[in-house]
Amino acid sequence: MPPRSVAVVGGGLAGLTAAYRLASRGARVTLLEPSRIGGWAQTQTYPVSFDRDGRHYKGEVTLEAGPRSIRPRGGPGAPAMLQLIHDLGLDDRIVPIPNDHPAAKNRYLYDPDRGTLSAVHASPLALFNPRTAPAVRQLMLAFAMEPFRRSRPPKGDESVASFFTRRFGADVARTASAFVHGIYAADPAHLSLRSAFGILHAAEKKAGSVVLGMLRGPRPKAEVDAETAAWAAIGPLGKAREGWSMYALRGGMGQLISGLEARARDAGVEFRKARVLRLSPDSRVNVETSYGPLRVDHVVAALPPPRLQRVLSAPLPHLSANPSTTVGVVNVVLPLPPKDVHPNGFGYLIPRGGHNPEGALGVIFDSTALPGTDEGGLEGAVTKLTVMLGGPHWSSYGGVRVPAHDDELVPLALAHLQRAFPHLDGVHPLLTVANLNHACIPTYAPGHGARLRELHEAIGTGPWAGRLSVVGAGYGGVSVNDCVLGADLVAKSLDEGTVTGLERWAEWE
Ligand SMILES: Cc1cc2nc3c(=O)[nH]c(=O)nc-3n(C[C@H](O)[C@H](O)[C@H](O)COP(=O)(O)OP(=O)(O)OC[C@H]3O[C@@H](n4cnc5c(N)ncnc54)[C@H](O)[C@@H]3O)c2cc1C
Structure with a gap:
């Protein structure tokens, strides 16, 4: 049995998913969201x-x-996302x-000085095509030479900019900033390699070269097997997606949000248009909101971490680090x-x-x-x-x-x-x-993973133990998939005892 009563704070994709999944497992859920349901999904x-x-x-x-x-x-x-859909x-x-x-095939880089678009090619043959743009050619050559580059990774985390400069050179690091802009809209010099592109870190660790490590498959076998099983559990759709490069929803992301909201209501979630002002733990949790007070067994915090920090009566570390x-x-x-x-x-x-x-x-x-x-x-x-x-x-x-x-x-x-x-x-x-x-x-600043481990320990051992879990883009990845996964994991394991939502970082080195 999950805790009897749960307040989910924040009605973005992570909060909605947590509310829907928890209510489906028998919890009495109140979702508190002061503005539009869906958060950034608009x-x-x-x-x-x-x-x-x-x-x-x-x-x-x-x-x-x-x-x-x-x-x-x-x-x-x-x-996790396809299963939810x-x-x-x-x-x-x-x-x-x-x-x-x-x-899927035609993605471009824009050269702001020349005002030109160049296609980013997946095929190595493009290296020999005279129409391949210089920046793309440079990128491909740097990838070909990377296994021969000598440079040791630093002991702790490093920035994405430092990693690309170290492994591929400064010119490629500049070109790679375009891809960082496309996902994180961030400065690669301020973004943690391990938290943003952990697979590249794992590849280098495995083979001493990013390219060789990627070719050998950098992910641990247990992780790959678990994912294969998760795809199989979805059935034919899980198989069909192998032929997809990406997907979207007819009618837009709003379809996912309205679908989630409708199913959550059917499962008994109570939606309150309210801002959470204070969260105070005792034997349960007192939730002070703009709509009035609430007393619950557990809180799932699905709001951005710095906002969570502002409403906690008992402080937790690192929530405003990024x-x-x-x-x-x-x-x-x-x-x-x-x-x-x-x-x-x-x-x-x-x-x-x-x-x-x-x-x-x-x-x-x-x-x-x-x-x-x-x-x-x-x-x-x-x-x-x-x-x-x-x-x-x-x-x-x-x-x-x-x-x-x-x-x-x-x-x-x-x-x-x-x-x-x-x-x-x-x-x-x-x-x-x-x-x-x-x-x-x-923007996950370098050291993010280690800070999540400390946050996990602080939630799990202090006054919040067994009363608070955290989900959403502030922690384990900014993609919609990551947000759904984090919410799923919390909802699935809340009945098993103390769940911080950060269990994946418990062993972070
Ligand atoms: C422009 C843009 C494009 C993107 N494109 C993609 C894409 O194509 N694919 C992809 O995978 N990802 C994409 N992302 C990332 C992804 O959309 C987000 O990371 C994700 O939607 C975040 O969901 P969330 O629930 O964690 O947070 P949010 O959506 O931020 O939800 C948090 C909610 O908490 C509420 N809240 C705040 N304070 C309080 C309080 N005191 N009390 C109660 N509630 C509170 C807020 O009102 C908000 O609704 C994009 C993001 C942006 C911004």
Whole structure:
């Protein structure tokens, strides 16, 4: 039996998943969320109409201000997410992007000085193709030479920038910053290698070379076997996903959020629009909220760690150790078919440096990246793009003014698009939607894993022992898969005794 009464604090993806799973296992769950259910997962649909070539177009577009694509591999979070989608009855909403789809194969790097896009090739043969861009060629050569490089990893953790410089050289480290921008929107010099890209650390540890370690398979066999079993448990869908490079949901991420909310309500979760102001442990936990007090057996904290720290009456270590990054997200809808705007593919990322006065991190070609997700009848007739701005450009890189408001993002995004696609001169967007997402992605600072071990020990032995678990992007990975996995693990093991949510870090060296 799980604890009889549980307060889940925070109604983002992690909190919703924890609430749904716990209530399904018999707990009496109250979910406390002061604002919109879904947290950073924000899907909106907008009406759009326009005339082109004597024809009238009218329909709707679905836009995401937060997550949109899901990985069907890469760790135990991937099967946890697909299992959740399956359990929610959302199989028919899945839009798979097959491994041979242009969105899977065509990903680009943007050179801010030249204003050019170059494809990032998976095949080593691209090295011999004269059309392969110099930065990509350099990347491939550095990978080929990496096994011969001598450099020892430092004793503790290191930053992603230090790792890439050590193993591949400074030029590749700069190019690699583009990939960090695409996931963490962070400065690689401030991001922990082991927490953000643990597989690269494991590969080097195994073989003395990242490339050789990756070829040999860096993950422990027990972990791989557990994941294989988790995929098998999902059934045919778990098999089908082997052919997918990524997937999304028809109607957007909002479908997952509304599906979770509906099922959680069916399972008995009580939703309260309330901010938690204070959490105080005694034999149970007193929860002071903007809606009134509550007394529960257990709290699952699914809010960002620095916010958790503010409401704890008995302090815990390290909750404010990591900074988080602010990202400007601008959705742009153009009255042109995608083929008239950009190459067919997923989109592009931009490395640090160069001429980038708007502080752009990358652009997602939504129409060709995730085709089939829009239900508004305009696919193929309009082009949807998402411009991501800011992150480290607004903090450590400097040189770019931080916008004060959503509205200031639109001219920045359009100026960037104009430079990247000069042929769009004179094309007016049908719609622009801007969101300045404050502190939306945590930057795991080097040493994050060791701090989680200490936090695990502190929760498990002090006044919070058996009364508090933590879940969400602040701890074990920022992807939607990671958030679902953490919530699942807590819900599954709460009936077994003290669960901090950080058990995976108990043995961290
Ligand atoms: C722009 C963007 C794009 C992304 N794209 C992808 C993607 O394509 N794929 C992917 O896998 N991941 C993506 N991510 C990452 C992923 O979306 C997030 O890491 C994840 O949604 C975080 O979920 P969460 O539940 O941990 O936190 P949140 O969504 O931050 O939820 C926390 C909740 O806690 C609430 N809260 C705060 N204080 C209190 C309080 N005192 N009392 C009660 N509640 C409180 C907040 O209101 C919030 O709703 C993206 C993230 C962003 C920002």
